[in-house]
Amino acid sequence: MAQKNYDESSFRVLKGLEPVRERPGMYTRTDSPCHMVQEVIDNAADEALAGFAKNIHVAVFRDGSVSVTDDGRGIPVGPHPVEKIPVVVLAYTVLHAGGKFDKKSGNSAYAFSGGLHGVGVAVTTALSTRVEVEVRREGKIHQIHFADGGREIGELIEAGSAGKATGTRVRVWPDGRYFDSPKVPMAELERLLRSKAVLLPGVKVMLDVQQADGSFARQEWRYQDxxxxxxxxxxxxxxxxxxxxxxxxxxxxxxxxxxxxxxxxxxxxxxxxxxxxxxxxxxxxxxxxxxxxxxxxxxxxxxxxxxxxxxxxxxxxxxxxxxxxxxxxxxxxxxxxxxxxxxxxxxxxxxxxxxxxxxxxxxxxxxxxxxxxxxxxxxxxxxxxxxxxxxxxxxQKVEKRKSSGVAVLPGKLSDCESENIADNELYLVEGDSAGGSAKLARDRETQAILPLRGKVQNSWEIDANRLFANAEIHDISVALGVDPHAPEAMDAVLANLRYGKIIIMADADVDGSHIQTLLLTLFLRHFPKLVDSGHVWVALPPLFRVDVPAQGKKRPARRFYALDDGELIAIRDRLLKEGYREEQLEVGRFKGLGEMLPAQLKETAMDPATRRVLPVTLDAVEEATRLFDLLMGKGEASGRRAWMEAKGNLVEADL
The missing domain is CATH 3.30.230.10 (Ribosomal Protein S5; domain 2)
Known part of the structure; x- marks a missing residue:
């Protein structure tokens, strides 16, 4: 098949709300429109949290549309001082525009809110066939509509006098093309609204659902306690x-x-x-x-x-x-x-x-x-x-079972003190230097460290009887208390397992990814029951550190960690919006785990409260096996070359 040219015309720039329509799953759940409607409900709840709304009313209509009404201050409708277009239009049609930034500078309309990025209701507009907004503010009623996923923006009109009433009413018609089911699940919506009433004592939350005869059935929640x-x-x-x-x-x-x-x-x-x-x-x-x-x-x-x-x-x-x-x-x-x-x-x-x-x-x-x-x-x-x-x-019962064997634990293993298998964790750490940092950072009660010297052998095509010729694989098996086995083996092969979690922790670079792949190859091929039972995890240590100076006495110095360039850009953009200058931000790049201080390693990869670790799961075993055959098999060089030529552009490699 002839390949398409890869030149300047290959790049496409998504503008306006097009990124949301192109990749809705990045912005909201796509099983149903519930989260999309929740974005509107959250805005009403933020008005109540700020003390300006006492009633939140949601109505679900038979045509699939949902309306949300509050008696808060009403969305501003005047022109933005910089953009020169009505603020209500900005809120519903522009990503990263909202009244919930600048919280530290005092310019935000909300001290505390669920909204962070100014994305929420713009996503609602992008994934709806129509959105109608009615604002009661400063004695007037203002109306505007958005249609066709925000491509059509109606005229902002003054529709009458509001007297002393204030608030916002938004009606949304979700576009069924973007969701597995076009209907809002009522049980989930009721649970969401009840929770708002729980968290806002004294605020009345109402839900009206239109029946077959056109009437509405109402539920109300209000928790004074x-x-x-x-x-x-x-x-x-x-x-x-x-x-x-x-x-x-x-x-x-x-x-x-x-x-x-x-x-x-x-x-x-x-x-x-x-x-x-x-x-x-x-x-x-x-x-x-x-x-x-x-x-x-x-x-x-x-x-x-x-x-x-x-x-x-x-x-x-x-x-x-x-x-x-x-x-x-x-x-x-x-x-x-x-x-x-x-x-x-x-x-x-x-x-x-x-x-x-x-x-x-x-x-x-x-x-x-x-x-x-x-x-x-x-x-x-x-x-x-x-x-x-x-x-x-x-x-103690587990100890009696496992102590009946004669295996001697590897000398380089720093074992944990706990004997509770469910709590115990074994970290497989790349290199002695990183292993030293991990030993200082760990919780000795439940976390064990096994440093690995060099890269584990590619074991995809190695016979199980020859595995223990490799010292690293031998030590891993002995430390775990589990022998190599086939996928169809009985669950009893895990009877002497010594750790509830086996966590692979390697550098956040290409070599680290290679070591992760080799270890995953070992577990998938020769210890499949560990993967099936959810015992294998991968730690996500950061690649960058961002140090932020203190802001007066009220805001101490802070530190952020980023897994990759994308997170680094997001953190930098957020800090710039907070008022920091580029030169105030000190960005450091970790060359490897061994370069991290034990406290940093603990915070980002080892403390259960703050670390980032992902479970290894296999939803499609046959497909995964075919892919590993292609990528790790010795006789698949030509197939790998063809695969890399076809899909190499999908790889995020830090070269």
């Missing part, structure tokens, strides 16, 4: 082992954090109930994140201090965080000035400072509550101690 009322309702009919502890704490002018940053929480221990819900600036974080890590860390430290103060811990028992928090139910709502999420859909909070923020806000008040309510404190301590004792008994 906020988080505690919601958790109490969720636990109705379930025995509470201790009363629900609820409180909130926010930073003031004298704090190390921005004024208003902090959290509200409600948590307790129930017999047979497990509730764990968290939010950041009213955005549900269904995958958790660093604020949840801060909550668990604060609760653990407070309970541990209480147990030590009252000498309750039996001899030989060592508490772990999961012993205290494993059966805890909680609802957490954090307010963070500039939250960083994993992806545009904001399912998980990544802000590292949130760990310390939430834990420090919670620790002392909860510890004081425990000591003021000693009976409840001892009940929580009893739950944690029994869980720890049960865990130790299970670990």
């Amino acid at each position: 906020g988080l505690s009322g919601y958790l109490r309702e969720a636990a109705e009919g379930v025995q509470a082992l201790v009363p629900i502890y609820t409180a909130e704490a926010y930073a003031d002018e004298e704090s190390d954090y921005a004024p208003g940053e902090g959290a509200a929480w409600a948590f307790g221990w129930f017999d047979g109930l497990q509730v764990s819900e968290s939010y950041v600036n009213l955005i549900p974080t269904v995958a958790g994140g660093t604020h949840e890590s801060g909550l668990r860390g604060g609760v653990f430290e407070a309970v541990k201090n209480f147990i030590e103060h009252h000498s309750l811990l039996p001899k030989g028992v060592k508490l772990q965080q999961e012993d205290v928090c494993g059966r805890m139910s909680f609802v957490l709502s954090a307010r963070i000035l500039d939250p960083q999420f994993q992806g545009q859909v904001k399912e998980k909070l990544n802000s590292r400072e949130a760990v310390k923020l939430v834990s420090s806000m919670l620790l002392h008040p909860f510890e004081a509550w425990l000591n003021q309510n000693v009976e409840f404190g001892k009940a929580i301590a009893d739950i944690a101690i029994k869980q720890a004792q049960s865990r130790l008994k299970d670990a």
